[in-house]
Amino acid sequence: MGAQWKVKHKTDTAAAKGKIFTKLAKEVMMAAKNGADPAMNSKLRLAIESARKASMPKDTLERAIKKGAGLLDGPVNYEHVVYEGFAPHQVPVIVECLTDNKNRSAQSIRVLFRKGQLGTSGSVSWDFDYLGAIEATADNKDADVEVAAIEAGAQDFEQDEEGGVLFYTDPTDLDLVSKALPDFGFSVTSAKLIYKAKNPVALDDAARAEVEAFLEAIDGDDDVQHVYVGLAG
Numbered sequence: 001m002g003a004q005w006k007v008k009h010k011t012d013t014a015a016a017k018g019k020i021f022t023k024l025a026k027e028v029m030m031a032a033k034n035g036a037d038p039a040m041n042s043k044l045r046l047a048i049e050s051a052r053k054a055s056m057p058k059d060t061l062e063r064a065i066k067k068g069a070g071l072l073d074g075p076v077n078y079e080h081v082v083y084e085g086f087a088p089h090q091v092p093v094i095v096e097c098l099t100d101n102k103n104r105s106a107q108s109i110r111v112l113f114r115k116g117q118l119g120t121s122g123s124v125s126w127d128f129d130y131l132g133a134i135e136a137t138a139d140n141k142d143a144d145v146e147v148a149a150i151e152a153g154a155q156d157f158e159q160d161e162e163g164g165v166l167f168y169t170d171p172t173d174l175d176l177v178s179k180a181l182p183d184f185g186f187s188v189t190s191a192k193l194i195y196k197a198k199n200p201v202a203l204d205d206a207a208r209a210e211v212e213a214f215l216e217a218i219d220g221d222d223d224v225q226h227v228y229v230g231l232a233g
Contacts (some may be wrong), residue, residue, distance in 0.1 A: 023225050024051045025064040026098045029076045032068025033051035042175040046191050053190050065125050084125055085118040089209045091201045092230040093123035099223040112218050127230060130194040131155070132174030134167040138185040143185030168196070197230030208233075 028051055032042040038045035045067070051061050066072045081102060083095040093116070099105040110118060134154070138145070147164055149157045154167040154177050165186065169177045171193055178191040203211065211231060219227050 012185055020054055021056050021060060024054055024056055026078055028064040029068030030078055032065045036065050036069035050190050080106055084123045085113050087116045087214045089203055089207050089211060091211050092127050094125060094193050094195045094228040095218060095224055096226040097223045097224055099227050105223040115214055120167040124139050127198050130171055130197050132169035132171050133192055133194045134188055135190045136181055136188045137163060139185045139187055148181060148184035148186055151184055152177045163201050196227040198233035200230045
């Protein structure tokens with residue numbers, strides 16, 4: 001769980017999908033502030049890829065782009081805020097928010113961290129690497145992951161049992177590597193910046209369940225975009 005934490009086996013309800021679309025729309029709007037053309041705006045292009053992977057409706061996506069670019073309903077006033085602290089059992093957590101009210105977000109996060117420990121800036125981020133992460137799949141059985149990583153400029157990679165590959169990059173190389181991978185036989189399904197834990201904590205089932213309940217409550221907050229946790233497995 002070094003990358004973004006996700007609820008396992010969570011019911012894919014309409015409400016859950018709506019919350020996911022809301023978070024993705026915020027990211028698209030923030031990226032579109034620097035221009036509505038994804039060909040000229042790499043952050044917007046990556047945000048659009050994430051939205052499409054989640055099957056965001058085309059109308060919702062187009063509206064988010066226009067709103068972020070200032071073409072609808074006035075300017076977007078979301079701010080990016082990062083909180084650091086510990087879940088139960090001293091598991092390090094980084095929480096990224098996009099909010100139009102920093103005071104509201106701060107109060108909500110303080111309440112959500114009552115079962116853990118809210119820290120100051122830098123209190124846990126030293127134990128994470130800030131990286132680009134590209135999810136990809138091989139186009140054919142002859143595609144060589146190691147060659148693709150080296151030639152495309154990735155720093156490292158991980159493979160899963162289902163054939164998926166996660167390529168890690170320097171944050172500044174994320175867009176360049178994601179564009180290069182198709183030339184080496186890999187189709188990119190998502191590309192984003194993440195915090196990856198250096199020393200994930202291993203817990204027994206009971207403690208893990210307690211931590212996951214804590215994380216799920218944080219992830220459910222409307223201002224929270226991403227939750228990163230140093231939890232092994």
